[in-house]
Amino acid sequence: MVFSSPRFLIFLYAVLVLFGVWRSGNLRARKTVLAIASSLFYAAWDWRYLGLLLAISVIDQLCAVRIHATQDPKARKAWLAASVVSNLGILGYFKYCGFFLDNLNGLLHFADIHVTPWEVLLPAGISFYTFKSLSYTIDVYRREIEPCRSQIDYTTFVTFFPELIAGPIVRASVFLPQLDRPIGPTRERVISGVSLFLLGLTSKVLIADNLAPAVNAVFKEPALFSGAQLWLATLGYGLQIYGDFAGYSAMAIGTARMIGYDLPKNFDIPYAATNITDFWRRWHITLSTWLRDYLYIPLGGNRQGRARTYLNLFLTMLLGGLWHGASWNFVLWGALHGGALAAHKAMREVAGDRFRVPAAIAWPLTFVFVNLCWIPFRAKDFATTALFFERMFTLEHGLFWIPSALVWGGALVFVAHVIALWLSGRIPGGPSPAVLRRIGLEHVPNAIAGWSVKLHPGTAVGAFLGTLWVLVLFYFARVGGSPFIYFQF
Amino acid sequence: MGEGDTPRGLRRFVAPVLGAVLAVVLMEVVVRDVYTVRTTWDPEIGVLYDPGTPVRWRREGNGTSHWDARGVRANAHAVTASAGTIVVRGDSFTEALMVDDGEAFPSLVQDALQAAAYDVAVLNIGRSTDSAADHVAHASRTRRVFAPRWVVVQLREEDFTAEAWDDTSARFVSGSDGSLTVASAPLTPSVVREAFGPLERRSMLVAYGLLRVAEMEQASRDQPPLFRAADGPPPPPPKDERVYPITQELDAILKAYEGRVTLVWLTDREPNGAERAFDAFCARTGASCVSARRVFDALREQGHSPYGFANTVPESGHINKHGHRAVSDALAAELLRLRTNGLL
Numbered sequence: 001m002v003f004s005s006p007r008f009l010i011f012l013y014a015v016l017v018l019f020g021v022w023r024s025g026n027l028r029a030r031k032t033v034l035a036i037a038s039s040l041f042y043a044a045w046d047w048r049y050l051g052l053l054l055a056i057s058v059i060d061q062l063c064a065v066r067i068h069a070t071q072d073p074k075a076r077k078a079w080l081a082a083s084v085v086s087n088l089g090i091l092g093y094f095k096y097c098g099f100f101l102d103n104l105n106g107l108l109h110f111a112d113i114h115v116t117p118w119e120v121l122l123p124a125g126i127s128f129y130t131f132k133s134l135s136y137t138i139d140v141y142r143r144e145i146e147p148c149r150s151q152i153d154y155t156t157f158v159t160f161f162p163e164l165i166a167g168p169i170v171r172a173s174v175f176l177p178q179l180d181r182p183i184g185p186t187r188e189r190v191i192s193g194v195s196l197f198l199l200g201l202t203s204k205v206l207i208a209d210n211l212a213p214a215v216n217a218v219f220k221e222p223a224l225f226s227g228a229q230l231w232l233a234t235l236g237y238g239l240q241i242y243g244d245f246a247g248y249s250a251m252a253i254g255t256a257r258m259i260g261y262d263l264p265k266n267f268d269i270p271y272a273a274t275n276i277t278d279f280w281r282r283w284h285i286t287l288s289t290w291l292r293d294y295l296y297i298p299l300g301g302n303r304q305g306r307a308r309t310y311l312n313l314f315l316t317m318l319l320g321g322l323w324h325g326a327s328w329n330f331v332l333w334g335a336l337h338g339g340a341l342a343a344h345k346a347m348r349e350v351a352g353d354r355f356r357v358p359a360a361i362a363w364p365l366t367f368v369f370v371n372l373c374w375i376p377f378r379a380k381d382f383a384t385t386a387l388f389f390e391r392m393f394t395l396e397h398g399l400f401w402i403p404s405a406l407v408w409g410g411a412l413v414f415v416a417h418v419i420a421l422w423l424s425g426r427i428p429g430g431p432s433p434a435v436l437r438r439i440g441l442e443h444v445p446n447a448i449a450g451w452s453v454k455l456h457p458g459t460a461v462g463a464f465l466g467t468l469w470v471l472v473l474f475y476f477a478r479v480g481g482s483p484f485i486y487f488q489f
Numbered sequence: 490m491g492e493g494d495t496p497r498g499l500r501r502f503v504a505p506v507l508g509a510v511l512a513v514v515l516m517e518v519v520v521r522d523v524y525t526v527r528t529t530w531d532p533e534i535g536v537l538y539d540p541g542t543p544v545r546w547r548r549e550g551n552g553t554s555h556w557d558a559r560g561v562r563a564n565a566h567a568v569t570a571s572a573g574t575i576v577v578r579g580d581s582f583t584e585a586l587m588v589d590d591g592e593a594f595p596s597l598v599q600d601a602l603q604a605a606a607y608d609v610a611v612l613n614i615g616r617s618t619d620s621a622a623d624h625v626a627h628a629s630r631t632r633r634v635f636a637p638r639w640v641v642v643q644l645r646e647e648d649f650t651a652e653a654w655d656d657t658s659a660r661f662v663s664g665s666d667g668s669l670t671v672a673s674a675p676l677t678p679s680v681v682r683e684a685f686g687p688l689e690r691r692s693m694l695v696a697y698g699l700l701r702v703a704e705m706e707q708a709s710r711d712q713p714p715l716f717r718a719a720d721g722p723p724p725p726p727p728k729d730e731r732v733y734p735i736t737q738e739l740d741a742i743l744k745a746y747e748g749r750v751t752l753v754w755l756t757d758r759e760p761n762g763a764e765r766a767f768d769a770f771c772a773r774t775g776a777s778c779v780s781a782r783r784v785f786d787a788l789r790e791q792g793h794s795p796y797g798f799a800n801t802v803p804e805s806g807h808i809n810k811h812g813h814r815a816v817s818d819a820l821a822a823e824l825l826r827l828r829t830n831g832l833l
Contacts, residue, residue, distance in 0.1 A: 006709055217802040224804075226792060400792050404799040440508075458501065463508030471516040475523075475701060480708030 003251045004205050004477075011041065016258055019184040031156045031179060034259075038159035042124070045165075049123035052090065057151075057158040059086050060133045064140040064147035064154075076141060083137035087130045094126055099326030125165035127323055131290055133158055136172040138294055145173045153179050162255040166248050168266040168286040174448055178261050185258050192444045193258035195454040198469055200250030205477035207243035207409045211236050212478070214403035219378055222387050227395035230388055236406045237378050238371040239413055242271065245284070253449050262448040269420050271370075271413065274362040276340040279370055291320050310346060314338035329376040329385060336373045423453060440465045517694045523547045524697040527690050533630060534560065534616070535658075535676045539690075549806055550587025550798040559634055562613040564599050565591030570610035575602075575824070576635045578624050579643030582755055582807055583615025587798060592810040595641075597817030598824065605825055615643065620652040621738045625671045626659035628745035639833050640746045641820065643753045646763035649735045661738060669737045735766040743776055751777040751827070753820055756785055758804055777832075779823045784815035 002008060015037050022030065043050045063083035067076050097120050105114055136154075139145045148154040157175050185193075218225050218233035225233070249266035256263045266286050273279035280288045296316040302309040314335070321334015347355070357365070379385040391398070421427045423436075423443075436442055440462030441453045455469075456462035524546065527539035538544050538556035545553050555563040562584070577583055577595040585593040595613035602609050612635055616623075624642050631640065654660050659673045689696040743750060754767045760782070771778035785795045788811055794803035795812030808816065827833035 006705070213802045217805070397792060399789065399794050399803050401794070401797070401803055402799060403802075458505055460504040460508035463505035464512045465508075467509040467512035468516065471512060475516070475520055475697060479701070479704045 003248065003255070004201055004209075007044075011037075011044075012255060012258070016185050016190070019259060023182065023184050027180075027182070028150070028152060030184075032152050035152060035156040035159050038156070038161035038164060041161040042159065042164060045124045046121070049121075052123055052126075053129060053159060054155065056087065056090065056130065056133050057155045059083065060137050060158075061148060061151050061154040064137050067137065067140050068147045080137060080141045084134065087134040091126060091130045094120055094122055096322075096326045128167050128169055129158060129164060131287075131294075131323075132169050132171075135169075135290060135294060139172060145176070148172075148176060160256070160261070162252045162259070162261075163263055166245070166252070167284075168249055168252060168263050169290050170263050170286065174264060175261070182260065184260050186260075189260060190258050191457065192452065192454040193254040193256075195444075196254030196257060196452055197251050198254075198473070200247040200252075200254060201477075202469070202473060203243045203247030203250065205247075205473065207412055208240045208247060209478035210405040210476075211240040211243070211403070211409050214405055215240050215378075219380070219384070222384060222391065224399055225391075226398035226400045227391045227393070229398065229400045230392045232402065232406060234371050234375055234388070234392070236403065236409070237374050238271075239406070239409045241374065241377075242267075242413065243409065246270075257449070262446055264448055265450040268450070269417055269424075269426075271367060272363070272417055272421060273366050273370075274359050275357075275366055276337065276344050276369065279366060280337075280341065287320070287323075291316050295319060306346070306349065310342035313342045313345060317341060324377070328382060329379060332376040332382075332385070333373055336376070340369060424451060513694070517692060520697050521545070521693045524700075525693055526696060531560070532676060534627065544586060546586035547800070549801050550809065551800070552586050552588040552592070554586055554590055554593075560614055560616065562593065562595070562615070563590045564596035564611065564613070566596075566600065566603070568599065568603060568610050569608060572607060572609045573638040574610045574612050574635055575639045575641060576612045576614055576631055576637040577641040577643065578619065578627075578631065579615040579641075579753075580619045580645070580648060581615070581617035582645065583613060583643045584617050585613075585615065585807070585813065586617075587807050588810050588813060592813055594808075594813040594817040594820065597814060598641075598821045601817060601821035602824060605821075607825070607828060609638065612637070618652070618658065619648075620658070621648045621742060622653040622659040622661045622671050624648075625661075625741045625745045626673050631746075638749075639824070639827070640750045641753060641824075642742055642746075642750055643755065643816075644767070645755045646757070646761060649738050649763060650731075650733050653738060654733070661741070663734070669734065669741050671741070735763055736770050739767065739770045739776075740774075743774070748776070751779060751820070751823055753779045753816065754781060755808065755816070756780060756782040777823060777827060779816075779819050781812075781816055781819060784819045785812065788812070788815050 015034075018033070018037075019030065022033075039050055039054070042053055060083050063079045063086075066079040070076055070079075097118075101115050108114070136145075136157075140147050148157070153176065156179060157172060160170075160175070163170055215233050215236045218229060219237070222230055222233075246267040253263045253265065264286055266284060268282040268285065270279055270282035273282050296312055299312040299315060300308055301312060304312075315338070317338030318331060318334045321330045321332070321337070324330045324333070375388045376382075376385045379388060390396075418427070422430055424430065431439075433443060436453065437456065437459070438461070440456050440459050442456050444452045444454050446452065455466045457466050522545065525542065526544055526546065527542050528536045529539050531537045537558070537560045538554070540556055540558045543553050543555050557563070575598075577598075583593070583595065590596060593613060595611045595615075599609070599611035602611065614631070614635070619627075621644065631637065656674055659671055662670050662672050664670060685695060685699060689699065739752065742752065752767070752771070754764060756764055764780070764782070767778070768780060770776070771780075781795070788795050793811040795808050795815055797803040797805050798807075798809050824833060
């Protein structure tokens with residue numbers, strides 16, 4: 001069930017009606033039903049892997065309880081190791097087995113040895129839910145949180161359907177305390193959640209899905225197209241993946257909000273970043289903070305000298321790249337970002353405040369760099385990546401056309417960035433609540449998800465905007481668009 | 490509720506309703522710019538575009554077209570046609586809703602013939618979904634209504650395969666002796682057309698909405714029940730394995746128009762079996778044939794794809810204005826050759 005499909009909307013409606021009607025009574029029973037609904041959602045993809053998901057929740061809850069129960073450092077470490085090995089073992093087997101065997105075969109080729117790879121189907125969302133669950137046992141080990149009181153609570157957390165498949169990667173410390181409050185939609189939460197959901201749906205079906213055919217055509221056969229066309233396709237993919245993933249995240253946060261829970265924000269106007277460090281504070285925030293807290297800092301962070309800090313940054317992004325997919329292209333993508341982060345940190349430390357690049361130069365540099373890095377991320381192999389760069393920088397002749405989806409998508413993303421900067425008050429003279437109300441909107445502050453706005457359907461302007469929004473989606477969304485890009489990770 | 494509350498309560502209800510209505514009205518205007526298709530029903534050939542209104546089809550390309558009551562598309566220039574008419578039959582590639590009237594290849598061919606001092610009218614009666622069987626089935630009507638000097642039939646591989654053999658419209662039937670005949674299906678308006686016809690003609694929001702619902706229904710049927718992230722997009726449906734008698738179908742078209750016909754083949758990027766059969770047929774029979782292979786490949790060399798638009802993808806969908814220009818150049822050259830040889 002893809003969030004943008006009618007099937008999901010029916011499922012979500014049923015869940016909302018269920019918890020809207022069933023407001024009182026046993027909280028534990030309602031959490032159980034929510035966990036069952038989430039399991040059904042996952043089973044709609046492939047019921048065979050539901051057991052895997054539930055097994056992870058049982059193993060990690062057991063490990064967390066044991067870690068908490070003992071004061072013996074060795075035993076605590078052993079239980080933590082059990083959790084880490086089981087999560088990374090499952091992730092490694094399902095996601096990296098084929099990649100490992102392919103490379104092993106490449107290495108053993110000269111010795112005429114071949115290991116036949118067996119076909120392993122990648123369970124949807126495995127990278128997300130293993131990281132989410134792993135952070136729980138690590139946090140319990142670090143004594144930052146206490147384990148859940150019941151298996152039901154933990155299973156509800158692990159299986160929670162709005163963010164199960166592609167994040168945001170929510171921490172147990174953020175989610176578990178919310179499990180004690182009543183489940184169920186309220187008018188305020190539904191309006192605010194629907195506003196976010198519509199925003200995400202727009203981003204997905206209007207921008208990303210309309211860009212996808214043009215981008216796919218060029219990435220499929222880049223040799224057909226001119227160098228200029230490849231630049232456009234690269235820019236198009238930068239917009240597509242943003243529309244796709246930020247759209248998914250907004251829909252996930254909106255869905256969770258309708259049901260009664262808050263998820264952390266995952267994007268913060270990323271293409272307004274003026275350097276690569278800034279970009280990673282705005283793009284896939286829950287992954288970058290996860291990598292910082294559970295990889296970069298355990299590697300030593302910035303506590304072991306400059307050279308080691310740069311190496312740690314590089315390694316963190318390298319592994320972050322590999323997290324996205326079992327391919328050398330993702331490793332290259334991670335290496336490019338890791339190298340840029342290390343270089344930016346070194347530049348800041350060496351030059352300090354004496355050398356500041358003006359935003360008018362820094363912004364386009366960052367934007368172009370990030371977009372060029374999307375080429376290995378999107379291309380099917382190294383050869384395609386190399387061909388792209390070669391044709392782009394030699395401006396080879398070939399087919400050329402300007403996809404209107406790119407013009408529209410680019411304009412929409414630009415306008416959305418400007419509006420978001422204005423609404424968030426980062427452009428001086430941000431709107432007062434009275435001004436917002438006059439244009440049919442209302443600010444929704446949220447400690448976990450950050451700020452957002454919701455429509456005010458009770459006003460003429462709010463009803464006008466809301467109706468127009470739904471009609472635009474109905475008439476101009478791409479029908480039968482591709483699944484969310486991050487589902488494959 | 491106090492007396493003073495009533496107007497406020499009414500305002501609270503009326504204001505959002507007014508806002509919503511205004512949004513619907515605005516959307517009607519926007520949709521009309523993208524999609525304006527009003528049709529009438531002709532008992533002989535089915536759906537025709539309303540002669541009173543321009544047809545806007547900007548889902549693929551950016552075209553506006555105008556049609557008369559006989560189903561003839563307007564050309565860029567009116568002519569006296571002292572030398573008679575040439576009728577161009579074809580499917581949606583000839584109908585060409587994606588480009589403006591003056592950009593479709595029949596109109597360009599007329600311009601080219603006029604420039605060569607040949608005062609002939611070129612009538613575009615292309616109809617979406619027409620197949621090789623329809624071209625044969627409608628031959629007598631074409632002669633009766635238009636009395637053409639010559640007929641041009643635009644063809645692609647799909648015109649000879651499933652579309653020419655399914656029983657929803659005119660179709661080929663193979664006899665026991667291997668001969669080919671054409672059977673016509675009775676024409677009846679669709680249920681949706683019957684139910685929504687008047688509303689569909691008034692509101693493009695309704696007309697386009699019905700089309701979108703049908704597309705969404707199809708898309709949800711295409712979505713596999715157990716989508717798996719690792720599998721990528723679902724595989725395309727298996728290609729029709731049936732072997733179609735393309736040579737016989739071509740021969741049927743030739744006979745239907747008593748040989749006074751030019752066959753125009755729109756080639757795919759890579760040559761396929763149907764194209765080779767067409768080339769072999771033309772070489773064997775000496776029929777008047779135009780293949781777009783050479784002109785389309787030359788276009789690609791110049792950096793233009795003959796297929797695709799800014800709002801679609803190159804090398805897919807229908808031919809664009811570059812493709813129409815290329816087809817027109819090749820077809821006009823063939824028609825002038827026929828004229829020089831005294832055949833036309």
